[in-house]
Amino acid sequence: MNGAQALLRTMAGSGVEVCFSNPGTSEMHFVAGLDAVPELRGVLCLFEGVATGAADGYGRMAGRPAATLLHLGPGLANGLANLHNARRARTPLLNVIGDHALSHKRFDAPLESDIDSLARTVSGWVRRTARSADVAADAAEGVAAALGPPGGVATLILPADVSWSDGAEPVPRVPLRPPSVVPEPVIEDAAGALRGGRGDGAHPAGGGRGDGAHAAGGACVILLGGAALRRPGLEAASRIAAATGARLLCETFPARLERGAGLPGLERLAYLAEFAQSQLAGTTRLILAGARAPVSFFAYPGLPSSLVPDGCQVHTLAAPGEDACGALAALAERVAPGARPQVQPAERPALPGGELTAQTAAAVIGALLPEGAIVSDEANTSGLSLPAATAGAPPHDWLTLTGGAIGQGLPVATGAAVACPDRSVLALGSDGSAMYTIQALWTQAREELDVTTVIFSNRRYAILDLELQRVGAVADGDMARSLLDLSRPDLDFTALARGMGVPAARAASAGEFAGELRRALAEPGPHLIEAVLGQPG
């Protein structure tokens, strides 16, 4: 069979069920081959950033590898920003990037570009298949690399002649490798930190291992991230906290956080470094479980980049790719054998009336969030009240902007809905960031996905108003201000949604928003609500 057919069968055999696609000429044999492999479903996206973001959302939720099909260097380039987010999320994701036939490359045809260099900026694994006979093995290895450990984005570059030439055969999947087990001395080191002492593995903030000052006493924080944010990790961590008095924090931008009533509640480390510093003030031992040592999102004149307090000892219980849940369970067994997790009680805010603000909108969402919902959160400044308002809602998953490349929220929601057709998906966007990948709505309509998109519309890049002050810049003239302003003309997201086949409504009061949200959540298929925010009084 030809290379494309062997590739498709190998991908399917390796557990790939969906390929988010935006194909071109060099991918036509791959597309043509799909009909013969019904286990593998192509989902068309109208822009590559939608395809890669959807693959990220799919991979975070599906428990199986995500995949994309993209067209040459420019197609990969259009998808890179959301692959950057997927890289930070460590989402298991295989890109298949079509390229010119090998013999064509020396002619520097118009679409020729350096795909390999682009791919390396986001991929832990890059392979350019040279012969049809190799493509199946390369694909199986690519899926294995995506699944890890540590896992992440893998990219297979597929010349057109590899696709169309015969002589290929599918290969079986590469056996899954479990995450690395955390060794006993590391567990003991964390246990020592919890007991107030300094274990052997401790290292001072920002430096190497073992040379810092002894830091007995003071406060201990466990910073959870990655796989530790699923129920087993959260429950183990909560037991540890209950028994030892350690405080739990969640990394600032989790790929997937399980939360809600009946789960241990968890404060997230703040995006704004000033707030994060006060959350961590007084911490003398910081235990990392699947999270990295906290750093400021941006640099600011005169402020430190590391958020680890001076003199605080950092203990890495589980690095990315290690079995953070297993390590937390082992640690709980040692320091909290009888303790029980402290879980969030079921409670919802009352449905508010009056003006629609970021605060009342959050209360409406907290009041109505369905059980098992998946929330894709790119609400940015409009989302600051959401964590508190939804903390006691029925159990749900919260997916965030892991890499800071905006334009992630709508595509991630799209992919999560493909992965979990029985669950309600809520995409929380804001007017600025939603415009980067607004084409996601069309795929939601085509695939009849149960996604409710809320666009918080404040007619500003409001985050930049804030950042302008924080970096110490003064912009009081018209030209500078116009670059942060999304009015002139106002965007009409209901028209944009209807233009892509998604029913839409606008809400300008808390009551209207509640009515529209209730209706959208009750009806199957995609909906969009433009939440026009007033300024809080």
Place this chain on the structure above:
Amino acid sequence: MNGAQALLRTMAGSGVEVCFSNPGTSEMHFVAGLDAVPELRGVLCLFEGVATGAADGYGRMAGRPAATLLHLGPGLANGLANLHNARRARTPLLNVIGDHALSHKRFDAPLESDIDSLARTVSGWVRRTARSADVAADAAEGVAAALGPPGGVATLILPADVSWSDGAEPVPRVPLRPPSVVPEPVIEDAAGALRGGRGDGAHPAGGGRGDGAHAAGGACVILLGGAALRRPGLEAASRIAAATGARLLCETFPARLERGAGLPGLERLAYLAEFAQSQLAGTTRLILAGARAPVSFFAYPGLPSSLVPDGCQVHTLAAPGEDACGALAALAERVAPGARPQVQPAERPALPGGELTAQTAAAVIGALLPEGAIVSDEANTSGLSLPAATAGAPPHDWLTLTGGAIGQGLPVATGAAVACPDRSVLALGSDGSAMYTIQALWTQAREELDVTTVIFSNRRYAILDLELQRVGAVADGDMARSLLDLSRPDLDFTALARGMGVPAARAASAGEFAGELRRALAEPGPHLIEAVLGQPG
């Protein structure tokens, strides 16, 4: 002054008047500095691919350097596809890419990525400024590199602390260098080729210089590209053709082609290699004037990549960066001293009635195209009838998809309109490609640009129907077909346009299309017409 202020003053002093911008936190000092430099206007774009495409359109038309302001690696990534097109167009364009402060980079904050590698894939010049004191000189060099020769995309990476730190001063512009003059022996070589012999500089198709078989007799073709497609180059080439019998062809995807009544008419080399081969059949001497030797856009099984006929001698009169117009003038002086250019007579098609097809739509455009119009052509398969239908329209400029990365047409039109506020701009898009950078409409509305966008809507990636056959793939199943199909749901471009503040109408017959186009061209400001094409009968 701080680095951002010195950078802005240096850019303005070097001839930059407009910066197409999509800023973030690391660019706040640049944004804040704009108000103090009124010679430099920031134009906000809601997606980076719009900013880079607009800069490309601006740079093709303005006769001065274009500029962008983008946010870190993901911002550059989102703009790369249109920078790829700009690279192929050799547009003079300076990107300013904000980055984290130097001291912040080692912390691998969420937005950290390999900007330098991304930039190198599209830029002939890349500089990472290390100190505020250097930024002005770096910017002046960057503008000079963009202007060339040979010119093209230049990228300046600007760490946030370089922007915010003091100690910078603006520097004057780097003096312009003229394009390289083509030496006398090369002119003589081309003259020899025109006389039917083989000059010293000839080289056989696909090989090195000078070793091919002698190829006297047969047909001579002059392939024009780049700067040779402006009036002086066209007139010189036309005189040569009139005197020698050589045939003129235009490169397949010109960055900017001057055409219409009173200008020498010029057939473009076809996109489809089969057609291009028949255009070039029998050619024994091919003279390149600002164009590259023709190659197939994609590879196809069993077909050659080079479109130069076997045994044809290739003579490079002017390579990119060389003075193609001067070389053509010198050549005309030698071989055609008394000849006059043959120009296209003024003629327009009659306004058609009946069904709206690609053919009748082209006739309507030919009938109504205003004098001095700028056409940004990304109509793809719907545009095949346009060249003939508009050949005798009043003089106009034609801008095409130079690099094959779709999503160029609307942004390029946007930038061309900023560059030429007194000219009417016509963006010809198709439903598939328009969706990549549809956000361009908002910038057209904000800047009140006189752009009429026509979306040819056939509900297909029609080019891929064709390409599927050409690569020899068979896709007769539902899954493969669904990946080429833009219906389910139909896109409503009038709703999308209104959602971004652009008045819009739909036309489903040739008469409706003529009425809407006439109205849109007569009214100032942006308009969109969705031309719903029937299948030709």
